[in-house]
Amino acid sequence: MAVTFVLAFGGSVLAQEQWVEFSSPRDGFRITFPGTPGIEDVTWTSQMGYALPARVFTVDRGREHYSVTVADYRGIEKLGIAKSQSCAPGAETCIGGQTRIVGPGYWKSDVHGAITYAVFMLLRRHGTPTGMTWNWAEQVEGTLLQFTNADQSRTSASIYMHDNRLYVIEGDVPKGTPEPELFKMSIGFIRPDGSGSNIYSHRFRISAACAAATLSASDRAPASRRPPGRVSGARTFPASPITFRSMARLPTAARFSRTTGRCQSCGGAGSSR
Structure with a gap:
């Protein structure tokens, strides 16, 4: 009985440590997680204050934490139009005066600045930034970031915008642990049918x-x-x-x-x- 228990327990540990490719056709991405992620529906508040539907995919492995947040900006144009119609007369900062550039209710500005805003949110949340570079994944532009936190843990993140959906990938590991580069660099983009996507799609439709x-x-x-x-x-x-x-x-x-x-x-x- 003791031998059986040890073998079963060992198998469980090995299964938890196995990195597997996870895909979500609904959310348009695939990535390599150290296990099957939990999924939570949340609300992403954009820079202009729009409440957007989002989903968070997370895996915790000991003191390590891995997450992908997908915020859906595809419905923001309707929200911007509705907001602009309820603004006080002449309230340009609400209406969006240069509508061809910023859009009604500044929705276009929100889409253009989504990556920059996500970077700001990470800079505000984490410790000392030690790296920030431009990057691309499957023709999609993005930003890579690295942080050293107050407890000397490390955070490695990447942010992309594809098909008017924002992807924020974060990996947190304790001091002395290899940085989660495999995780943040394994992001890929897929179509609703699950097939690979090789067409760059960003900004406005x-x-x-x-x-x-x-x-x-x-x-x-x-x-x-x-x-x-x-x-x-x-x-x-x-x-x-x-x-x-x-x-x-x-x-x-x-x-x-x-x-x-x-x-x-x-x-x-x-x-x-």
Whole structure:
């Protein structure tokens, strides 16, 4: 009986220490956790004060703590419009005066600044920052951070924004323990069907027709006359002025020059003639 108990206990410990890939198609990500995470529905308060739905995935292993917070910004435009309609007349800081830039109720500013705000929240919560760098994961831009806390424990974090969802990855380990680099660097992004995602999607949603027109305009041009672009895999994405950020501000009906990649009939905000 004693031998059986020891073997069972040992097997349990080994199972707890095993790193496994966890995926959540609903939340659009996959990551390597040291076990199966618990999941909690929470509210993420954005910089502009919007209450956004979020979920937190956590695994605790002794004094080690691993978490992924996913805040959903996809419904923030409706919240911004509703807020702007209830503002006092002339209250620009509530209404969002430059609506093409900041959006009604400053919702566009909230989306643009989501990563920066998440960085601020981590800086305020943790100890001394020892590292902060730009990073990317599967074509998605992000920020890496490292902290030494008051008890000499270490925190390693990464933050990304993809498909208007904010991902905050944090690993906390005690002093003398290897830093959780495997955890924070293992983040990946997936589609609702669980398949891998290799299309960068951030900022504001753009019409499929607009994106296709932009890419095909560059792809169809002779190689010697194509605008300079950045290559990702087998696709060449047009360089400025037609970028994913500028495309986000273009209307649905848009024509692009086949030789320059510039918008010829975009009009209004985002126009580049």
